Amino acid sequence: MPLIARLFWILLLACLSPLALGERLRLVTDDWPPYVYQHNGQPHGLDYEVAKQVFARLGVEVEVQFLPWKRCLAMAEQGLADGILDIFQTEARQPYLVYGAEPMSEVEFVLFQASARPHAVDQLQDLAGLTVGTSPGYTYGASFNQAAYFTREAAPTHEANFGKLLLGRVDLAITDRRVGRYLLGHLGLQRQVQELPLVISRQTQYLGLVRKPGREALAVAFAEELRRFKQEPAYAAISNRYTGDIGNILNAVEQQESSTAR
Structure with a gap:
């Protein structure tokens, strides 16, 4: 490592005190x-495992607490947590949050519909x-959030949105692909719910x-x-385990079940 780069990291790590001295970092997020x-x-997932590995390399211990998303935002704004895992950058959050330049991952919001009640949405x-099922506190982009010609109806969980979709209480549901x-796959609804191509x-x-x-x-x-870790085989292994086909994802869950069951 060049001398200048080495000195930079020495100074940077010195600035991390007292976190670098063993303080636990409390992060909040939702499922x-x-x-x-x-x-x-126990916490799992692509971005959780990656964040845990990166923090371990920095000598920082982390604890992750799962809460409803709106509560996560409120706790961060009030300083009751140390950070949020997997959050978008918005102007409204700049006063109380600071972000690293490297993203954890990319989200692609799409619509889902009940197979029995299709809609032509191009x-x-x-x-x-129409009425679209959403999640409280989520931002889907200005065009979607501000449109006045359809109704947005929030549900407490993503599973609840799919349940309302099957019952006909909403026409569509929006979430990351x-x-x-x-x-x-987890709920066994592949034949009852369809993903629409519109992003x-x-x-x-x-x-x-x-x-x-x-x-x-x-x-x-x-x-x-994080940027360095993404270039390593260990990152590729984590990514493939969680973002391969749905069968691979569910197999990973089953393996976790068998390894933790007594």
Whole structure:
């Protein structure tokens, strides 16, 4: 490593105190499989495993707590947590969150419909007069969030949105493509619910750290280490395990079940 780069990292790691001295970092998030989710009371998921590996390399211990998304946002804004795992960057969040430059992953929001009640939706305007199931506190892009010609109806969980879809209480549901596919496979709804090809928005999600002394330096260090980790075989192995076909994802869950069962 060049001398200048070595000196930079020495100075940066010094700025991480007291976190670098063993303080535990408390992160909040909601169930967002396959990126981050709970299974048998333990955190799992692509972005959780990656974040855990990166923090371990920085000598920082992390604890992840799962809460409803709106509560996660409120806790971060009030300084009651140290950060949020998998959050979009918005102007409204800039006053209380600092982000590293390297994203955890990319989200692609699409629509899902009940196979028994199909809708012809090729563009956003085709949602006119329909009701779309959403999640509280989520942002799907300005065009979707601000449109006045269709109704947005929030449900407490992604599973609840699919349940309302099957019961005909909403016409469509919106979520990330990978999240939707994971849930359809997990719930056995592949034949009852269809994914539509229209992409509502693409957004990158990050680790957001609450603005406190030393957090900007930690965000920079995390982003740099994350960028390096993404070039390694270990990252590819984690990514393939969670974002391969749905069968691979569910097999991973079954393996976790068998390894933790007594």
